[in-house]
Amino acid sequence: MVKDKLKIAVLLGGTSEERDVSIASGAQVVAALRRRGHQVVTVDTALGLLDEDAERALLEARVGLEPPERTALVRMRGQDAGAVLSRAQLGDQDLLFLALHGGTGENGTLQTLLDLAELRYTGSGRVGSAVAMDKDLSKRLFRAAGVPTADWLMAPVDAATVAETLGFPVIVKPSQQGSTVGLSKVSRAEDLQPAIELALRYDREVMIERFVAGRELTVGVLGDQPLAVGEIVLGQSGVFDYTSKYQPKGAVEVFPAEVSTEIAEEARRLALAAHRALKLDGYSRADFRLDAEGQLWCLEVNTLPGMTATSLLPQSAAAMGIDFDELCERICRLALQD
Incomplete structure (x- = not known):
């Protein structure tokens, strides 16, 4: 029988380019779970179990205008996940709540370590996490499951091939990154290679995708259960970039989206189909483009989406009558069902 009140360790931070975003998510999750009466400790996977003072200092930090400097992240990587996550340290916890984003916290690496240590955690397992983080593999599985997704190529590829196969503009992005880190919208052939080089700073594989x-x-x-459909009203760039996502007034988000019932139901159907195609567990968030002809195109699925009260997944849940604290509770209970 699952206990009403749990001992939960919230894992956050880490050494990915989304470290700041993870800390913001973790701060909200910690507060929500404590309001629900759970006994909560905080673990930065780059620093270890935090005492009260260290937790307060970390959780009061704000998301910067840009991702953290790579040099600082590289210095921290010797201390990452495996050094601080052990059964001896966390074995008395009923559950680990993963408030991590990107890198080893989202790509299946951490999930594998936790499976080996026989520690329960929220969200998708090692296979689904790894598959969803790989944009090329994800899109192949979307196609196989009948989920529409825009055409793409993988670098290295020359501008002439891109122009002939996809046409400009295109989106150039690291194959295994989140929060649009390293992403560029390219409208001219001469700008393609610099965009590829930027993306290569964050990953060894780069995707070039037809812009929808x-x-x-x-x-x-x-x-x-698919939740409510929301819309992100984009700025002039037409791209929901890092600044738009994490800074005040960066973008306008509307829940529920002002679309027809037919489009809303199709988006919900496709979100669940994509979730299943990638063999995900617990929760996820699917992003789409709706073109002028009314066709939906799946961009990607996030296995560990943002978890502040104003992040997209919590807004999607709130539009269905599920408040933030209840959402965090349900995520925990889903993880304990297996």
């Missing part, structure tokens, strides 16, 4: 003009929609999935 239109509206950006997002749908959360909780358990086996």
Whole structure:
């Protein structure tokens, strides 16, 4: 029988380019779980178990205008996940809540370590996490499951091939990054190689994807239930970039989205289909473009989406009557069902 009140370790921080975002998510999750009466400790996977003073200092930090400097992250990587996560340290916890984003916290590496240590954790397992982080593999599985996704190529590729196969503009992005880190919208052939070189700073594989003009929609999935459809009203760039995502007034987010019932239901159906195609567990968030012809195109699925009260997944849940504290509780309970 699952206890009403749990001992939960919230894992956050880490050494990915999304460290700041993870800390912001973790701060909100810690507060929500404590309001629910759970006994909560905080673990920065780059620093270890935090005492009260260290927790307060870390959780009061704000998301910067840009991702953290890579040099600082590289210095921390010798201390990452495996050095601080052990059964001896966390074995008395009922559950680990993963408030991590990107890097080893989201790509299946940490999930593998936790499986080996027989520690329960929230969200998807090692296979689903690894598959969803790989944008090339994800899109192949979307296609196989009948989920529409824009055409793409993988670097190295020359501008002439891109122009012939995809046409400009295109989106150039690291194959295994989140929060649009290293992403560029390229409208001219001469700008393609610099964009590829930028993306290579963050990953060894780079995707070039046909740009789909239109509206950006997002749908959360909780358990086996698609949540409300939301819309991100984009700025002039037409790209929901790092600044737009994490700075005040960076973008306008509308929940529920002002779309027809037919489009909303199709977006929800496709979000659940994509979740299942990638063999995900617990919860996820799927992002789409809606083109001028009314066609939905799946951009990606996030296995550990942002978890501040104003992040997209919590807004998707709130539009269905599930407040933030209840969302965090349900995520925990789903993890303990298996």
